[in-house]
Amino acid sequence: MTYTQLTIIGVLSVVALDLYVFKTQILRRKVFWASYSIVIFFQLVTNGILTGFGIVEYDGKAIIGSSTPPDSPPAFIGNGRLVFAPIEDLLFGFCLVVLTLILWVWLGRVGVQREPMSGPPRKSIERFVGSK
Amino acid sequence: MSKFAYLSVLLACLVGTAWLEYFLRTKVYRRTIRLVLTVIPVVLAFSIWDAYAIAHGHWKFDPRYVSGITTVANIPLDEILFFIVIPICSILSFEAVRSARNWQAGDEGKK
Numbered sequence: 001m002t003y004t005q006l007t008i009i010g011v012l013s014v015v016a017l018d019l020y021v022f023k024t025q026i027l028r029r030k031v032f033w034a035s036y037s038i039v040i041f042f043q044l045v046t047n048g049i050l051t052g053f054g055i056v057e058y059d060g061k062a063i064i065g066s067s068t069p070p071d072s073p074p075a076f077i078g079n080g081r082l083v084f085a086p087i088e089d090l091l092f093g094f095c096l097v098v099l100t101l102i103l104w105v106w107l108g109r110v111g112v113q114r115e116p117m118s119g120p121p122r123k124s125i126e127r128f129v130g131s132k
Numbered sequence: 133m134s135k136f137a138y139l140s141v142l143l144a145c146l147v148g149t150a151w152l153e154y155f156l157r158t159k160v161y162r163r164t165i166r167l168v169l170t171v172i173p174v175v176l177a178f179s180i181w182d183a184y185a186i187a188h189g190h191w192k193f194d195p196r197y198v199s200g201i202t203t204v205a206n207i208p209l210d211e212i213l214f215f216i217v218i219p220i221c222s223i224l225s226f227e228a229v230r231s232a233r234n235w236q237a238g239d240e241g242k243k
Contacts, residue, residue, distance in 0.1 A: 003190045006181065024238060031235040035226040042148070042221075046141050055138050055197040062190035093218075096178060100219035101226055103170040108239030113166035117240070118158045119231030125155045129232040 003062040007091035014098040024105045026098070036097060043093045044083045052076075052084035063088055137197035138210040142217045149224045158227035160220070171219050178215045182207050 001009075018027050026032040050056050052073045060067035064087065065080025075081045082090065108114045121129050152158050160167060183205035185191055193208055201209040230237055 003185065006184075010181070026237065029235070029237060031226065031230050031233065031237050034233070034235075035222075035229040038225050038229070039222055042145075046145060049141055050138065053137065053197065054194050055141075056191050056193055058191050059189045062185075062188070092181075096174070096215070096218055097222045099177065100170060100174050100222050103173060104166065104223050104226070105237055105239045107166050107169055108237075109241075111241075112169060113163040114239060114241055116159045116162065118160070118227040119156065119234070121156045121231055122154070129156070 003058070003086070003088045003092075004064055007088045007095070010095040011091050014095050014102070018098060018102050022102050022106045024102045024109070026101050026105055032101065036094075039097055040090070040093070043090070044085075047085045047089055047093070048083035050085075051081075051089070058086050135197065135199055138193070138208075139199060139213070142210070142213050145217050145221050149221045152224045152228040156228040156231040158224050158231060160223050160227050167220070167223065170223070171216055174219050175212065175215045179204070179207055179212065182211055182215075 015027065018024050051058075051068070054068060054073065057068035058065075058074075063080055065074070068074050074084050076084060080087055153161055186206050193210070198208045198210045203209055203212055226237070229235065
């Protein structure tokens with residue numbers, strides 16, 4: 001199978017795990033989508049470093065775009081890439097983050113260290129995070 | 133750039149999220165057992181994916197930029213650490229948003 005196909009299977013699997021197997025339903029929650037949008041921004045930055053400098057290189061046969069060129073960075077955007085990384089990496093990252101949070105929330109549900117709950121923010125940063 | 137390139141990115145991820153534990157009181161590292169039990173299955177699942185991808189040439193690592201320490205199935209140690217560090221950062225972000233916004237995540241239990 002190609003990387004593209006595996007990411008699609010991966011996404012379908014974590015969605016099924018969240019909604020039907022663990023029934024954590026994090027994909028229906030604001031807290032997930034708000035934190036995921038922060039994570040995806042930093043994913044683009046850090047993954048851009050890993051792929052732009054060629055620390056990790058991809059084979060064009062496995063992805064929508066072409067292979068990482070031997071002596072130069074891949075396209076910043078376009079040719080199946082976004083910030084140097086194959087767009088498949090976004091789905092791979094989604095699977096990694098969602099599987100993690102399913103397990104984290106599920107463990108809390110069944111009573112594994114539900115406490116201490118997070119928060120509240122410290123007074124010193126309340127005005128930056130706009131706590132309520 | 134050096135053998136520590138990949139590891140430096142991971143270290144930056146840990147350092148960049150560490151303040152959340154203090155300032156937003158995420159209490160993620162403090163819930164160590166829950167954190168470890170979350171990360172173990174993630175490392176297993178993604179190591180299998182990684183092993184498949186490496187075996188089939190989906191991706192490879194420039195030996196100049198990784199530690200050079202290889203674990204099972206040709207997976208670089210750097211990758212295993214990635215599957216530990218990124219989940220930690222994700223949970224910290226999740227709990228930070230929760231701390232700042234008081235949104236429910238479904239594990240609150242009945243109060």
